[in-house]
Amino acid sequence: MQKKINEALREIQRGVSEIIGMDYIKSLVERFYANGTRFVVKAGFDPTAPDLHLGHSVLLHKMAVLQKYGANIKFLIGDFTGMIGDPSGKSETRKSLSKEEVLKNAETYKTQVFKILNPAYTEICFNSQWLNKLGTEGMIKLSAKFSVARMLERDDFAKRFKENLPISIVEFMYPLLQGYDSVALECDVECGGNDQKFNLLVGRSMQRSYGLNKEQSILMMPLLEGLDGVNKMSKSLKNYIGITDNPDEMYGKIMSISDNLMWRYYELISTVSLKDLEAIKQKVDEGLNPKNIKENLAFEIVSRYHDESKAKKAKENFKLIFSQNTIPDDLNEINVESNSWICKVLVDNKISQSSSEARRSIKAGALKINGEKMLNENFKLSSGIYVLQIGKRKFLKVKVK
Template sequence: MTTGVADIAAELTAPCVDVLPESTLEKVLAKADAEGRQLRVKLGVDPTTPDLHIGHAVVLQQLRRFQNAGHLAVLIIGDYTARIGDPSGRDKTRPVLTGEEIDANADTYRKQAFRIIDEDQTELRNNGEWLSKLTSSEIFKLIRRITVARILERDDFKKRFVANEPISMLELMYPIMQGYDSVVVEADIELGGTDQLYNLLLGRFLQGDYGRNYQQVVMTTPLLVGTDGTEKMSKSLGNYIAVEDSPEEMFGKTMSIPDAAMPEWFRYATALSKTEVDGWAERLTSGEVHHGEAKRALGRAIVERFHSADAATRAEAHFDQVVRDKGTPDEIPEVALGDIATNDAGLVFLPHLLTQHAGVASNGEARRLLKQGGVRLDGDVMDAATLEVKPGMLAGAVLKVGKRRFLRITP
């Protein structure tokens, strides 16, 4: 094997937690190099939410590393498996989304994924292409290959079974269907988070059981801890930074993470080199750098990765003006009073105003912000018990929503 292949293998395995079977990646790379072909590197994502967050970017960045090494990314949008719901890491059945929700989410996933991976070196597939066409006999042929004992090797299924918690037959099908994707797309390598290890290994098993003359190498990446510093980043937990968040939101949320989470975030949430990441970790450990200064550098690096260096500079200045100095930004979004909807009584329903014009995700979140005193009108906290106000009360005012969002209402 050439030194070049050994160096590439070392670079590709460095960010990973698991590489299975051990010591096989270098051999697979060398064989592909000798044959003059690209490896097919699979990553599957289920479009269960509208946004990708920077935790998803960890494994997407690993896919990009393979592209940079000259290989083909096979990105599978699980439009069909999303209808089942991935039970990985769950202690109860996931709610099932409608077909319309899944299709809308899939569209945003594609656009956001290509902010990290190279579209020209990507084969984009929906697993509904083949899973929706399986006949009953083909499904029976597939599931007879997997025993109940093997399925119950999954830790989350095992715990729920022992606790007498419900496990639907549909959920039991999920890892089998995901594994079958690897058979269909002829994956040489499959990537996923550490919570996907069982599913990835099942794909490798099915490839062998279907008589393929290859079995994929399985590689897992760490699960990025969320802004709370304890749970893995998740939209459902609210501890996430979305790939599509504004520079100001990204920087502000980064400044809120616990100090202990910084080394992990430097390593997995930025595009900094290993040398730069190790340098920050060393300075943090030795006390050479103040944690606040390091967190600002982290915030700039994250914004620069997903936006630009100029955006990072502006986001930091915005944070200083709004959070540190408690001021109002010079430039904030505006909405004309006449464009704000009113109800039959001619009043403005505040939760609707916040969701339609102030970037709040839902009426439920808007109510929570109001209840927590997180909405101010010209500096005064709005009464949580008053959900409807007269339009005239808003004319010319500035709404502050949470710590970093503002809205000027023009007469």
């Protein structure tokens, strides 16, 4: 029994930036193994965009692990707080979203989270259910439980205050409302990104202030780096892998990450156990090609968000494109906007001398895209990764935003 508990605690701590209250988490897991009593884990998501990427899935994966060891997940959609906007890490006041925008985005979340979480132990909650009921009196009482001085301990607020940049009162309300969520849900553990520490600590403070006989533990996860391996995964930086990306695009993006970043992805978003991961790393140290391990990661991720048959097809397509001896390994790679005209791409990158030459090559059947002939001279590239080939020696790898 103790061996299983130790293994559970090791998996729970896997990839974590910081844990506050580890002893309490340990007691919750021990109680689950002793008598099957489950505990409450919350993570909040403000539906500020209509879909999720693999960076968001880091928290979802950690919650899925916690489910295995006794957690009932409260997947909290901040339809109330989303209209404020989380000020964490922001240098200016965020634009508020309308109720309609928030609810529209929230609906897409509901269909995406169960790609990872077990529905039997997951409840999707909306914080408007209890925050709408607070009313004016409740808001005043909530505000009275925290001081302005405490708020200004927060790095982003302190910086803006020092630089004489505006901070709205409503932004002060955001961490208080997030903290009150922990009171309403009677959380045992709250998960969040490591940029959320202040907000997460407010939850502990609020639980004490409202007289709960518990104080939630905090589990903070790092921000997953995007395809560039430097910046956090972000749609605005266009370095993301979307959960709704098509199989070929998702597989190709994962295969494009560096070998070092691959291990980071394994640690944070793979279901491969720590024990098996250590064995895989040992094999690579002994000479196994990391590309083979990256293929397994890409297959796992595509299978999760689509299915195994589509992952198998994506793997076959990728090998057809990139693994044939006729295609060089060191292809020039460029980024273009979605809906780019194929002839313009060929001319801009000196594969063809002119649009008329590009048209003639396409009509003659000389152009291949991802290994297949393209005869449509008006073809426009949609989102994805492509290898363009004219003849035997002209190649171009294109990433379409």
